[in-house]
Amino acid sequence: MTSEHPALLPPPPPPPCPALAWPAAPLWPSKKKLYQAIAEGRSAVEGDHEEARLVLVKRESSFRKHLQWVLFNKYVPSLIQDGPQCGLVALWMAAHLLQSPTELSIERIVKVAKERGYTAQGEIFSAHDMALLAEEMCGCRAERLTGGMSGPNFGLILKHLASGKPVLIPYDEDFNHEPCQRRGHRAHWAVASGILLALKEGCLNKEEFQPDPVVPWLLLPGDSPACPMEGIQDAFVLAKQGKSLHYQLLGLEKLAQSNAQLKEMDPKRAADGSVYILPQGGMEVGLAGQVVLLH
Template sequence: MSEAGIPPPPPLLQLTPKKESNSEPRRVHLRYQVGCDWASSIEELKTACQRHGVCLYAEPSIWCYTNFESILQVGPTCGLVALSMLLQKAMTPDNILNMAKDLGYTNNGEMFSVKSMFSLIEYVLKKVNIDNLSVEHCKQKIFDERVVQSLIDGSVMLVPYDADRNHSPCMKRGHSAHWAIVTGILIAEVFEGKKQKYDFRNVYVTARHGKSANLAIWKLQDLENSNRNLDEMSEIRVNDELEYIVPNGGLNGEDGLSGQFILVHKMNKNDIT
């Protein structure tokens, strides 16, 4: 059984192409397509689940997903691109970059402070007249009942983490710090006896970020671990020719990145004063 309590997928079908006379064998590339019929109406979600092997054979017991169009970053602007995705292109990354520079939050697009990102989001939301979102600066564990419930209710999250070569969460002490927007949550069924259990094995989030057009799916616990290990800048960034704005105390300081993220809640019209 897999970690999520789901049988492992069948092996890929192996095809042996026919040889043509006086020519090399043709290479046949097959795309892995199986399962996830429950997400057939949401193509990008279905494809992501197939790619990551999540909920292939059964619909998640609880799930919520909001689609945001992908935007690819130019330069170290991952946080600003994530914000532009949140705004659904109501403001371009370039416009946000200029605004963030004017406010003194960044020099090149880097956002090494969740506190500054929080203030920037509030400022930009007013500029584009979006008044049905509320923003919360969180300093706590991500894998938390209240956070999970917020995602189930349709909230999204802007979160810094360490990005591996495939852009998934990793543990590099902040040397590959990156921003993503968490767009949904999938809770697969895990049964122990007759009691359903939700834990690190079966809670996943969907996410987008500026280095790939593909929708990502990660374990929520992996994202939390990566977020809490953002300790320092890499030597490459410290020694390159760019001048970065780094908060007092560094990445793991009170105004840095480690152990911090931003929840964005949708408000009903009745909630708006």
């Protein structure tokens, strides 16, 4: 016996989903480095002592108050590097302590460095080449120190920074921009423009210095004080490099150790298919234990 009711039909299939409208381009440029994205839309803190004060206050507990702390610094502007240009960017920053900022562009430095055969991609693996480039670009006298940042060179570096002149320093840069020891695999250039010294009580002629108006335990130089060389218990350099808009306060001893062990180019970089200019004898001959003072 057949049913009088019609057969039930299955429900119709759901309508197709509307096509998703994907953006024509990614929201973040794929080639932009993290440090470039962080710096975008920001500006550096200007002034000889303003940013140093912020660093000191933030790390105040690590500075021993029974010592006398003296800060020398001359402000240099910030510039974020585009590719492996850390040395050329450091030179551009340093140039602002030697001449009018409007007279030299990073594009001009890169162009001349390539024409002279000092670089292929923007890299500088020779302190000797850096000194030659600095003299040509800045019209200054460049003094290349060898044998490390300790011993006799320690005093030369301190006096140079205290006089308001820059020092170009190669070192291995860690992820937080601090010096590390990776045999040169993270070789990087920074420009030091200042020095923070910790002195034993009584080793300073206080008539040549004045208390900082914001950080009362910090002393600033007067018109033309001599750099104190007696009773130094600790030393830091105030430096900038091309991956940050901010000053870094780097322990001089740790920086010297990093500078001394620059032995070889990162094997990954050496095998990336790009051409790089290395001096005869490699990075160890070109960078290890060397800095460049610009007069």
